[in-house]
Amino acid sequence: MAANPLYILLASGEHEKLQMAAMMASVGAVSERPVEMFVSMNALLAFEKDLPAERRYQGGKFSKVLKEKRAPDALTLLRQGKELGDLKLWACSMALDMEGWELDRFEDGLFDGARGLTKFLSDAETGQFISL
Amino acid sequence: MTERTKIDARGAYCPGPLMELIATLKLVQIGDEIDVWSSDKGSVRDIPEWVKKVRHEMVGITQQDGYWSIVVRKAK
Numbered sequence: 001m002a003a004n005p006l007y008i009l010l011a012s013g014e015h016e017k018l019q020m021a022a023m024m025a026s027v028g029a030v031s032e033r034p035v036e037m038f039v040s041m042n043a044l045l046a047f048e049k050d051l052p053a054e055r056r057y058q059g060g061k062f063s064k065v066l067k068e069k070r071a072p073d074a075l076t077l078l079r080q081g082k083e084l085g086d087l088k089l090w091a092c093s094m095a096l097d098m099e100g101w102e103l104d105r106f107e108d109g110l111f112d113g114a115r116g117l118t119k120f121l122s123d124a125e126t127g128q129f130i131s132l
Numbered sequence: 133m134t135e136r137t138k139i140d141a142r143g144a145y146c147p148g149p150l151m152e153l154i155a156t157l158k159l160v161q162i163g164d165e166i167d168v169w170s171s172d173k174g175s176v177r178d179i180p181e182w183v184k185k186v187r188h189e190m191v192g193i194t195q196q197d198g199y200w201s202i203v204v205r206k207a208k
Binding site: 023026027030031032069070071072077080083084 | 143144145146147148150151154155158182185186
């Protein structure tokens with residue numbers, strides 16, 4: 001039986017939610033499950049190029065714990081998920097249009113392209129949908 | 133002959149040891165074993181679950197001084 005694909009919508013810029021999304025996406029992808037992640041709103045800010053970790057990862061108490069304990073870096077986990085499994089990342093085209101941003105604003109090697117919510121939701125009907 | 137590769141993932145938190153195991157599994161031959169050293173209790177629970185799901189083989193888990201040795205055999 002084919003694996004049930006996982007669709008993750010990440011809109012929050014909170015470090016804790018980004019970390020959880022990256023963990024689910026990477027572990028899902030390396031567990032022989034196709035994963036697609038749609039990134040919008042404040043979550044896009046964490047993907048901007050060349051940010052120091054302190055600015056990229058902002059959150060509450062658990063964000064401090066993740067940094068103190070040197071938990072796996074969220075963007076590194078996503079890269080590993082892409083390298084070792086079937087993981088695709090899409091940047092929300094509405095958010096890009098509103099800000100006048102292009103994909104080259106974001107860290108290299110993560111986004112597979114820009115995509116609209118309608119297409120993502122339509123694809124997500126075939127699998128499990130999680131939003132953070 | 134079966135080779136055994138050691139990964140020292142002590143100090144890394146979930147899913148770090150698992151990701152290191154998977155990256156190494158890609159490099160070794162079928163039948164080879166990988167010994168992951170992990171101080172993360174979550175990984176001791178999670179790695180066998182992953183091994184079962186993707187149909188590799190658990191060789192065993194032994195508790196050492198401050199860490200676990202998790203041995204996995206590449207089955208496919």
